[in-house]
Amino acid sequence: MGSNAHSHSSNHAIQLRGAGGASAQGTRPSQQDQYAIILPDQIPKTTIHDEVAIFAVYDGHGSSKVAKHAKRHIRELLFEGDALQAGRYEEAIRQAIRKEEETLLEECQDGEDKFAIGGSTVSVAIINLNKGVVVVGNLGDSHILLGECDLTGQLETVHRLTQDHKPDSPREKERIEAAGGTVNYESDTARIGALNMSRALGDLQYKNPLNNDTAGPSTAGQELAAMTASIEQGNFLSSEPSLVRVGLRQDRRYILALTTDGVTNVLEDNVVIDEIKTRHEGGLGVQQVADELVRDVAEGSRRDNATCIVVFLDGCLA
Numbered sequence: 001m002g003s004n005a006h007s008h009s010s011n012h013a014i015q016l017r018g019a020g021g022a023s024a025q026g027t028r029p030s031q032q033d034q035y036a037i038i039l040p041d042q043i044p045k046t047t048i049h050d051e052v053a054i055f056a057v058y059d060g061h062g063s064s065k066v067a068k069h070a071k072r073h074i075r076e077l078l079f080e081g082d083a084l085q086a087g088r089y090e091e092a093i094r095q096a097i098r099k100e101e102e103t104l105l106e107e108c109q110d111g112e113d114k115f116a117i118g119g120s121t122v123s124v125a126i127i128n129l130n131k132g133v134v135v136v137g138n139l140g141d142s143h144i145l146l147g148e149c150d151l152t153g154q155l156e157t158v159h160r161l162t163q164d165h166k167p168d169s170p171r172e173k174e175r176i177e178a179a180g181g182t183v184n185y186e187s188d189t190a191r192i193g194a195l196n197m198s199r200a201l202g203d204l205q206y207k208n209p210l211n212n213d214t215a216g217p218s219t220a221g222q223e224l225a226a227m228t229a230s231i232e233q234g235n236f237l238s239s240e241p242s243l244v245r246v247g248l249r250q251d252r253r254y255i256l257a258l259t260t261d262g263v264t265n266v267l268e269d270n271v272v273i274d275e276i277k278t279r280h281e282g283g284l285g286v287q288q289v290a291d292e293l294v295r296d297v298a299e300g301s302r303r304d305n306a307t308c309i310v311v312f313l314d315g316c317l318a
Helices: 065-077 089-109 170-178 220-225 269-281 286-298
Strands: 014-024 033-038 052-061 122-128 133-139 143-149 155-160 242-247 253-259 306-315
Touching: 014 033, 014 052, 014 286, 033 065, 033 306, 052 065, 052 253, 052 306, 065 089, 065 122, 089 122, 089 133, 089 242, 122 143, 122 253, 122 306, 133 143, 143 269, 155 269, 253 269, 269 286, 269 306, 286 306
Parallel strands: none
Antiparallel strands: 014 306, 033 052, 052 122, 122 133, 133 242, 143 155, 143 253, 253 306
């Protein structure tokens, strides 16, 4: 990492100064988070002519199977068709998620029942270093944070680029009810069935065709989620990602953090970026920063799996 070969070449708006990722288990019985780091030199130049980097986090629930499946397949699916090559990154993300869902359903119908009752968040960032563009897509509550610094490294703003897909947020609740579903408040958080998010990969019991099985609800989760079995139901749980595109400036430095909720439920967004910045300035390499951050966050009682990918980006005037 941290090669300066491209730092001032005229065709780059942004230099990737370093990237690293880490997961910690916390007090959970197993590790269900997954993450992926795809650097420009790992992307075949035959497919993509610009320098592109891709980062993703997946927070599994019910099982680690969907998160592992998604990590393996979405990487390849992003390169199918010409959307990624043509810079239509939103379309590339949307298509990859749709194809992944189709595969999960096929494998579920072939007998992989974990895909019906387990699922995963996804948050993916595609960065074009030549053009200085970041496109982010997400399902669920794993987040991507962008800290913007001036050329001296002074942190100016921190933005959350992802959406929090919760069943009780007004637009999501309206969508769920329009599909014939119901949001329940039987525990401390609003849920669809047993699930505390309104968009995710997998969890096929809350989506067509499984939630329209003519035999009626077949799982406890479906019984909680369905208002009535007599009408044709839509998808209670959505796999339509929220998408956002951000332009990066050449007179700025950036810190990008992709996190699972094991991090953002413990630390405020600006604290996450601050911690990364402070540790890095204190002499830690980018990989050590990620390692230490998740280790510290996962220490304590009742701590979730915690994952963080840290990416340092410099505008080429820096």
